[in-house]
Amino acid sequence: MKSHVKILATGGTIAGITRTPARSGYHAGQMGIQDMIDTVPDLKSLGDISGEQIANVGSQDMTFEILIRLTCRINDLMKQDDIHGIVVTHGTDTMEETAYFLNLSVNSPKPVVLTGAMRPADAISADGPLNLFNAVAVAADPNARERGVLVVMNDRIHGAHSLTKTNTTSVETFLSPVNGLVGTVNYGKTAYFRFPFRRHTYLSEFSSRFCQPPHPLLPRVDIIYACIDMPPDLIDFSLAGGAKGIVIAGDGNGNMNQATIKNAGQKAASGTCIVRSSRVPTGTVSRNVEMNDDTLGFIVSDELNPAKARILLMLGLSNKYSQDQIQQLFYSY
Ligand code: GLU
Numbered sequence: 001m002k003s004h005v006k007i008l009a010t011g012g013t014i015a016g017i018t019r020t021p022a023r024s025g026y027h028a029g030q031m032g033i034q035d036m037i038d039t040v041p042d043l044k045s046l047g048d049i050s051g052e053q054i055a056n057v058g059s060q061d062m063t064f065e066i067l068i069r070l071t072c073r074i075n076d077l078m079k080q081d082d083i084h085g086i087v088v089t090h091g092t093d094t095m096e097e098t099a100y101f102l103n104l105s106v107n108s109p110k111p112v113v114l115t116g117a118m119r120p121a122d123a124i125s126a127d128g129p130l131n132l133f134n135a136v137a138v139a140a141d142p143n144a145r146e147r148g149v150l151v152v153m154n155d156r157i158h159g160a161h162s163l164t165k166t167n168t169t170s171v172e173t174f175l176s177p178v179n180g181l182v183g184t185v186n187y188g189k190t191a192y193f194r195f196p197f198r199r200h201t202y203l204s205e206f207s208s209r210f211c212q213p214p215h216p217l218l219p220r221v222d223i224i225y226a227c228i229d230m231p232p233d234l235i236d237f238s239l240a241g242g243a244k245g246i247v248i249a250g251d252g253n254g255n256m257n258q259a260t261i262k263n264a265g266q267k268a269a270s271g272t273c274i275v276r277s278s279r280v281p282t283g284t285v286s287r288n289v290e291m292n293d294d295t296l297g298f299i300v301s302d303e304l305n306p307a308k309a310r311i312l313l314m315l316g317l318s319n320k321y322s323q324d325q326i327q328q329l330f331y332s333y
Contacts, residue, residue: 059091
């Protein structure tokens with residue numbers, strides 16, 4: 001049977017237009033999905049390809065409203081036997097957050113593959129067309145099933161849990177620094193090295209009822225960036241503004257100064273979830289290294305960077321989990 005891959009477009013540089021191909025200025029999210037498909041005629045060699053426009057934004061303007069619509073559309077489409085996989089086109093700025101959100105909320109073992117571009121569609125050496133071709137090839141590939149949500153960029157296949165954007169302009173921007181690649185894809189030819197070892201998609205406790213009423217209410221969670229002499233009352237401003245949980249983008253192994261530890265510890269003791277993550281781009285954050293998380297009541301993010309830790313904390317809080325249960329989430333997802 002011919003593979004049927006649906007491409008859901010959300011915008012980003014892959015749909016961006018510069019009109020000055022050798023300069024850096026451009027607008028993301030200008031081209032529609034059909035034009036993107038038409039610029040890569042070879043997609044037809046991979047199967048039946050159809051597209052749908054979900055949004056057309058630079059990914060710095062992605063919202064949870066769009067993400068929930070996207071998840072629920074994916075979950076509906078995946079129920080159809082004739083859909084083999086889904087590609088989501090997306091800006092690269094927040095691609096890792098969307099990939100991780102979908103990794104927790106999509107309820108299917110079929111491939112979901114995000115892709116994008118670092119160069120606009122009409123730039124010199126635009127990278128979007130080949131990224132789209134490779135992403136569709138992975139989505140059409142039965143061997144990509146049960147690997148969670150994947151990101152295909154620059155011939156690499158990344159897992160949603162591990163990848164992070166590391167360069168503001170280079171086409172080689174995404175790395176999976178702690179756990180490595182899921183695989184590679186070269187002009188549509190795939191190779192796989194591993195299955196992601198954390199719970200995801202159809203095995204996630206969040207995905208089975210995510211798109212059924214009552215829809216989960218995602219509470220506000222703020223990220224606070226640690227630095228020399230950081231003001232401890234940033235936490236108070238966040239909580240006063242309605243945050244129900246806090247992620248600290250800590251220095252080093254999730255550290256913060258003594259004044260912030262004291263304030264955060266008081267908030268944790270009165271029930272606020274305080275997650276220690278790190279502003280360092282690679283490595284894990286562990287419990288009880290330079291402070292006693294057991295007595296202070298803090299949660300550590302393990303491998304998740306602050307942006308992904310925020311998403312997991314939002315979902316954990318929406319399920320009304322305790323601090324201990326939320327700590328366990330960070331070891332499971
Ligand atoms: N800021 C834009 C976005 O994330 C451009 C980055 C990109 O797509 O490469 O949509």
